[in-house]
Amino acid sequence: MIKYKLACNDCKISFDSWFASSNEYEKLKKKNFLECYKCNSRNIDKTLMAPQLINSKKKSKDSADLKKYNEIKKTIINYQKFIKNNFKYVGENFAYEARSIHYNNKKKNIYGNASKKDLEELKEEGIVTQTIPWVEDKDN
Numbered sequence: 001m002i003k004y005k006l007a008c009n010d011c012k013i014s015f016d017s018w019f020a021s022s023n024e025y026e027k028l029k030k031k032n033f034l035e036c037y038k039c040n041s042r043n044i045d046k047t048l049m050a051p052q053l054i055n056s057k058k059k060s061k062d063s064a065d066l067k068k069y070n071e072i073k074k075t076i077i078n079y080q081k082f083i084k085n086n087f088k089y090v091g092e093n094f095a096y097e098a099r100s101i102h103y104n105n106k107k108k109n110i111y112g113n114a115s116k117k118d119l120e121e122l123k124e125e126g127i128v129t130q131t132i133p134w135v136e137d138k139d140n
Contacts, residue, residue: 001073001135008036009043020135033116076135083132087111095122102127 002022007014015037019025025046028034034044087109090097094112101108102125114122114129122129 005047006044007047008041010041011039013038014047076133083111098122098127
């Protein structure tokens with residue numbers, strides 16, 4: 001996981017956002033998926049920032065931050081395990097499957113991948129979806 005400070009070039013606010021990797025940020029930026037939470041502009045850029053290195057020898061705040069990070073990561077991984085065990089993975093067919101479930105009044109739990117455009121269209125059709133952070137746990 002990596003945290004970047006982003007800036008909206010339209011409303012001039014800055015905010016932090018987490019990404020699975022620097023490559024993931026670049027992929028989302030290239031596909032124009034980054035959006036300002038305040039004005040919904042997609043005119044977003046990274047700002048200059050100093051990296052925060054976690055030094056295990058440095059106690060106090062750094063160790064508390066590391067502990068908090070590990071707790072959050074553990075919670076996300078637990079959610080992922082629950083979803084994998086209780087939902088059907090539909091991959092890139094998420095929007096199609098969600099519509100099929102909605103319009104055929106089926107009761108079915110699914111998860112998968114969808115573009116921001118697909119999610120917006122589903123919302124317009126009254127189909128409720130949720131996005132959650134997804135991390136690959138390389139320790140397992």
